[in-house]
Amino acid sequence: MREFKLFLIAAMVASASCTDVWWKSAVVYQIYPRSFMDSNGDGIGDLNGITQKLAYLKDTGIDAIWMSPMFLSPMYDFGYDIADYRQIAPEYGTMKDFDELMKTAKKLGIRVVLDYVPNHTSNESEWFVKSAQRDPKYADYYIWAHGKPDPKNPDYMEPPNNWISIFRKSAWEYNAVRGQYYLHQFVIGQPDLNYRNEKVREEMKDVLRFWLEKGVSGFRIDAVNMLFEVDPAKFDGRYPDEPLSGARGKTPDDYDYLIHKYTRDQEETYEVVYDWRAVLDEYTEKHNESKIMMTEAYTELALVMKYYGNSTRPGSVPFNFNYLGDLSNKSYAREMKKTIDLWMTYMPTGRVANWVNGNHDQSRLASRYGVKRVDAMNMLALILPGITITYQGEELGMTDGFVSWKDTKDPQACNTDDPVNYYKSSRDPTRTPYHWDATKNAGFSSAASTWLPMADNYATVNLAAQMAASKSHYKFYKDVVAVKRLPAVRSGDLDVRALCHYVLAVARLLPGHPVVVGVMNLADQQIAVDLSSMLLLPLQLQVEASGVDCSLEKGTKVQKNNITMPGHCALVLSSVDNCC
Template sequence: MDIDWWKDAVIYQIYPRSFFDHSGDGMGDLQGIIDKLDYLSSLGVDALWISPFYPSPAFDGGYDVSEYCDIDPVFGTMADFDQLLEESHSRGLKVIIDLVPNHTSWSHAWFKEALGDSPGSRARSRYVFRYSQNPPNNWGSMFGGSAWSRVQELTGKAEDRDWWYLHLFSSQQPDLNWGNPDVQEFFLDILGFWLDKGVDGFRVDVAHGLIKNPAFPDDKLGLERWEYADANGPYSNQPYYDQDRVHEIYRSWRHLCNRYNPPRMMVGEVWVRPRERASAYARPDEMHQVFNFDFLHCPFDYRLLRQIITESLRVDGAVGAPSTWVLANHDQLRARTRLGYPAGAMLERGIGAGDPQPDWEIGLLRARAALLLMLALPGSAYIFQGEELGLPDFTMMDDAARRDPTWERTNHQVRGRDSSRVPLPWSTGRPNYGFSDAKPWLPQPSDWDDLTVENQEKDADSTLCLYRESLRLRKEWQLGSGSLTWDNAPTRVLAFHNGQLHCWVNTSILPVNLPPGSQVILSSTGHPESPDAVNCSVGNSATSGSSPVLEPNVTMWFTRVDK
C-alpha cells in the first residue's frame, strides 16, 4: 500500500455543479460524477478533488456551508456519496474533499443561534463579533465592500445597533472565531466524520485565514483592495491572514489524519508570500502540501518559470514536502485564457465582452506547452476540470447571467469567476453539449462543438489526447518521483532533465533545434502521423543524427540517443 501516494499524484478537480448532470435539472451532481468515472480513469489521473457538495444556500458556489456532514439535495444523497467513494476506490482513484473552516453560511445552525442570543453569549463567541459605533476597522471583503456588517440589520434588535460581525468574503459567510474551543472541537468532529467514511484527504479552503490578529488593526488595502490587485494576488500578509497560531490547528488535524490506516492527506489553499511562509504549512507535522500559486500565475517566460520552479523545489524540499504544480482552478482564469495575454496584463477583475480578448490560438499553444512542462516536474500536479479539453473562459458571457457575489459587491467592477465555471461540453449535436437535458445553471458558449469530449476522442492531436498520453508517460517515466537538473539551452528556452527524459520549452518567438540525435517522445503540438486516432494514442517521433525543430510556444519531451 502506497501511503505517500500524494507525493507524486495527479489530482483532478471536480466542480460538481458544472461537471455532469445525471438528474436532468441543469445542475451537475454526484451521480453525474459516477457516470463519468470511467472517463476520469481513462484520463490517467490518480485522485479526485471534489469541491463542496454540502447543504448550502450557494451565495458563493457552495463555499457557504450550512451543514458540514450532509449532502445538498441538489447534488444527491449520502448514499450517492458512499457509492461515489466506493466506485472511485474500485478504479484506483483516491478521493479528497473540500473543507471550508474559515466561515460558515449565515444559515448554519450556529449562526442562527448566535443571532437569536444576546451579545457576549456563548453562541456569539463562536463567531467574530465586535462592538463599535462604526465598522471596527478598514478591512475589506475579498468580494468587495466592507468585511463588517451590522448585526442589527439581521436581528432588528436595538441592543445590536453597535455590534458588527466579520465576513472576509460575502456577508452570507460569517467568519468563525478559531480562538473558541467549541470551533476547534467541532471541526475535529467534522474531519472524523468524513475520515470514517473513507475519504483519502482534504483540500482546506482559505487555510491561512483562520486566525486573526487579536488587536484588529487596519490593513494596508482598505475597502479598495481591487485597486491594488496584481498578478500575485492582493491578499497575503494582512492582519487576518497567516497568523502564527494557525499552525497549531493543523498540527491537531495532522495528528487526527495520522491515526487512520493508511494516514490521510491535506493540501492547503495558502495565499502567502514569501514562499517560505507558505511552505511552513507543509511542515512534517502539519499539512502534506500547499498549492503553488506563484507557478499558476507565472507568465510564459523562461526566466520567471525557472526562478519559480527552482525556488519552489528548494523551499518545499527544505520542509520535506513535495512541490505542487497547477495551471488553473475554479477561482482562476483558465490557462488558455491567461496565457493568451501578454505578460503583465491585469486580469484580476475578470474579462467581459467589452474587454480586450486573448489570442485564443496562442493561448492554446501555450496551455498545451505548459501542461507538458508541469507534468515533467517532480512532485504532484492538479488539473481543473475542462483543462484537458483546452477550454477557454466564457469571456463573452452576458453579465445578467453572472452568479459570482463579487460582481454585485463591487458594483459591477469585478466580474468574478463564473467564466471558468461554465458546465463542461461532453457531446456534439445534443442540447447543452450533453451536459444536461435542462438549461444549465450557467450558460455555455455557442461555439464549443469542436471542444467536446466526443469530438476530441476522435482526434489524436486533440488536447484531450495530449493529456492522456502525457499522463501515461509521466507515470511510465516516474517523473513525479524523480528529480530535476537544469540543462543549457538556446536563449529563451527552458531546459531540464528528469531522469532520462529531457524537457525543452520554447518561450521565444523563433524556432530552435533540439540537440542532434534527440528522440522526441512527445510534443505539445501532437504528431500529424499519429496512427491511432480512435484510442487517442499520440505517436512518437524519432530521429537519428538530425536536429528536431522546436517551434515557439511548444514543449517537447525527448531522450538523447547519441552523445
C-alpha cells in the same frame, strides 16, 4: 522485555513505511460539481453526474478527484458558504449518492479528496443562528464585536473598524438578534468562525473525522491563512484598524485599499494546520493509506512554506500559487526556469512539490497563456516532480466562457455593482460547464438552459472531438500522464534548462531507469533544438508524447543534438535504454 519493546518499535516503523503514500507523484483533477455533469436535467451538475464520468477519468490516468464543496448551502457563494458540513446540498444529490460515488471511485482506483472550508460557515448554519441567540455552547463560535458611535449620528453604531471584505465593502455586518456586528471576510452570508475558541477547533476536527470515516483520501483546505484575526486582548479588547496600502486607484470599499496585517497570516494558524495533519494521520494508520492535505494560502512564499510543517510536526502541501500567478503568456524559458527553481529552492527538504495550472477562481489555462501554450503548460505541470493539479477542462484546452452581466452569478462580480466592468472580477467565465461533445449544452445537461451559459466554442472544443482527432490536447495530456508513471518522473532528479529565450527543457533522471525529458518551443517559428548540454542524456531519444503543433510522431527516434521543433511544439522524449 527490552527486546520486545524494540521489536514493537521496529514493527511500527515498518508499518508506517509500508503505508501507501500515493499522492507524492499524483495527478489530482479538480471538479467543480455544479459544472461537470448534470445527471437529472435541471441544468446543474451533481454527484451522480460525476459518478457517471469516473470511468473517463480512470481512462485518462487520474489518481484522485478533488471536488469543490457539495455540502448543504444556500449557495450565496456556490457551496463555499456551508450550512451543514455533514449534509449534501439537495441540488447535488443525497448522502446515498455520495456513498455510491465513493464505491465506484474505489472500484476504479480513484481517490476522492474533499474541499474543506474552515474559515467561515453560512449565516444559515445552526451554529450561527444559535450564536446570534447567545446559546451558551455557540455564543463564541464566531467573531462578534460592538460597533463604535458615529460622530455625526450618536444613535448609529458604525462597524467596529475599517476592515474590508474580499468581496468589497465593510467586513462587518450588524446582527439585530445579537445586537452586535459579526465579521465576514467574504460575502455577508459567510460569517468567520472564532478559532481562538477551543470548542470550534474541536468541532472542525470532528468534521474531518466524519468524512474520513466515509473513506475519503484527504482534503483541500480553503483560505487557510485567514483562520485567525489578531488577538483583541493585545489591543484592550478591540480589533484595531488596518493600515492603508496606498494602492493607486483603490477606494475605501476595495479590499486592496488596506494592508491586511490583522486578518491574515497570524502565527497561530500553523499549529491548527498541524493539528489537522495529526487527525489525518490517525486515519492513515487506520486505512493504511496516507491522506493528502493541500492548503490554499495566497501570501508571500516564506509564509507559504511554513504550511509544510516544522522540525517536530508535519503539515500540509501548500498550493504553489507562485507557479500559477507569476507565469503568463509573456513568460519565456528563463522566467519559467526561475519560477520552478524558486519553489524547489524554498521547499523544505523531503517535502513534496506541486504545480497548479488553474482552479475555479482563476482564468482558465488556455485563456491566460493562449491556446498555443496549452500542451506546453500541461506537460510542464505533469513532468515536474510532485503533485499535478488539473482543473476540469484544461486537458482539453477549454477557454473562459462569456457570461453577461445579466447572467452573472459570482458574488465577487455582483458586488461591484458595475454592469460595464464586472467581468474584471468575475469567476464565472472559468466555471462554465464542461464540454463533453458537440450536442446541445455540450452534453453537459438535457435542460433547456444551464446554470451558467455554455462557452461559445463548445462545438469545436470538446472531449468527443478530441478523442476522435488524430492529434489533440487531450490525447497529448493523456500520453504525458502515462509518462508521469515512469520511475524517473515519479522519483528522479530534476534538471531544468533554459536552452535559449524560447526553449525550455526539463529532464528527470533516475539511475538504472530510462531518462525522461520534456521540451517546449515557445516561439512562433521552427527551432532546431540541441540537448547536448544535458550531458546525462544518451545520443538517441524516442518520442513518447507529441503535442498538436509537433510534426514528430510517437515512437519516432531522434538525435539529441538535432531535434526539429515547429513553433509551439511540446515534446516528451525518453531514452531507448536505461540511463545513468
